[in-house]
Amino acid sequence: MKALHDFVKKYEPSKENKMAHTVFDGFYTFLFQPDTVTSDGTHIKDGMDLKRLMVNVVLALQVLYIFGTWNIGHQHFLALGEHTGLLEGFHLKIVYGLIQILPIFVVTHVVGLGIEFFYAGRKGHAIEEGFLVSGALIPLIMPPDIPLLWLAIAIAFAVILGKEAFGGTGMNIWNVALLARVFIFFAYPTTISGDEVWVSGIEKVGTEYFAASYNWAHGLFDWIFSGVGLSQFGAGGQAVVDGWTGATPLGIAAKEGWEGVTAVYSTDAMFWGGIPGSIGEMSVPLIVLGMIFLIVTKIADYRVIFGGLIGFVVCALMMNAIAPPMDALTEDMDGVFKFMAIPWYYQMIMGSFLFAITFMATDPVSSADTPTGKWIYGFLIAFIGLIIRVMNPAYPEGWMLSILLMNTFAPLIDHYVYQANMNRRAKRTAAMAEQRNELITKRGDLPVFDENSDYVPVGNTSGQ
Known part of the structure; x- marks a missing residue:
């Protein structure tokens, strides 16, 4: 070498x-890899x-x-x-x-x-x-x-x-x-x-x-x-x-629901990825394999991914609650209700959600920076993206738009997370001060700081 x-x-x-x-x-x-590392003892010496x-x-x-x-x-x-x-x-x-x-x-x-x-x-x-x-x-x-x-x-x-x-x-x-x-x-x-x-x-x-x-x-x-x-x-x-x-499964689902999708594609084909679509977004097992690799190596933050999974399931369940049951759907019913009725686990294997939340949303530059912000960021990407997928008849997939939208609002999410942290600490400090004042009132004295760095109560300046 x-x-x-x-x-x-x-x-x-x-x-x-x-x-x-x-x-x-x-x-x-x-x-x-770099042939120089930090010379002092304040950093880990690593070739990464x-x-x-x-x-x-x-x-x-x-x-x-x-x-x-x-x-x-x-x-x-x-x-x-x-x-x-x-x-x-x-x-x-x-x-x-x-x-x-x-x-x-x-x-x-x-x-x-x-x-x-x-x-x-x-x-x-x-x-x-x-x-x-x-x-x-x-x-x-x-x-x-x-x-x-x-x-x-x-x-x-x-x-x-x-x-x-x-x-x-x-x-x-x-x-x-x-x-x-x-x-x-x-x-x-x-x-x-x-x-x-x-x-x-x-x-x-x-x-x-x-x-x-x-x-x-x-x-x-x-x-x-x-x-x-x-x-x-x-x-x-x-x-x-x-x-x-x-037609992709999503294109069919927007008009005919799950029954129309399964008339053309099997669930196995959708799960393994043998369906039309973008070149690399289809195979669920291979995407999950990449997801595990990125999480284990800590290249992608698990908070964004898991927040997205939670947001996806929550939004899909809400749509299922609004839509009629799948066995009550009729041919003349509006396609959006048929789409909304599809269970979350079928929604997840039909399109490119897993690819988007794993490889797109976890971009460390354009995503939220705070740990709490990452949960919120991932949740909103999935929640908004699924709404776009189901509700927009002209564009039966929503991750591109939802990720770019949340890229725009990621700094705002972090701002409110920081603000909430500061407010919580301010309240904690105020509560501690109030407890101290109550204690002083009960004791009837006030701690002071003498020149020998010893706390002594007022009225006892001897230090004993």
């Missing part, structure tokens, strides 16, 4: 060349710096990248009625998913890190680490067919106006990854809403759906697969199966 370190250091440019040295420092600190912390979050996301890559291909072939088993055509699903997700990943990091490098070079300081996590999250919260140009514009907007304008990493008041998504949602809504955008490679022609023709990359892999006797992509362009729908 020392030989590798010395080899890398040999190419360190002069500090006078700010841009070149900034780029080198960014890669150097990514590869190696901000980059290492961010890398751990990125590591927790890797299982979601693997699953999301497979699910892109799985949903594509389900639409065609081919390789419908989970492991059927596994090689085709992985390759198809990689061809879709790699350009998204590359564009995200080229644009985002490019802007970070530019600002760091202009300021003459080290590259900030904040985009490591944002860059890993953005591909996972996008649909698999997102246009790359619009993705690049959204990332530029989020990084420049959402972070650099406020001073860079640690200064942003909103979650950067969610800013990129909200920009896409409001600037190019047809690319991130509707029933067709969540399944890759499917085009609507008139009233029918067809698979897009495969490109040269698929042809290259067909040549490889044919050599080893595996199934191949073929030409593509065929029609999808009759009755196919790319």
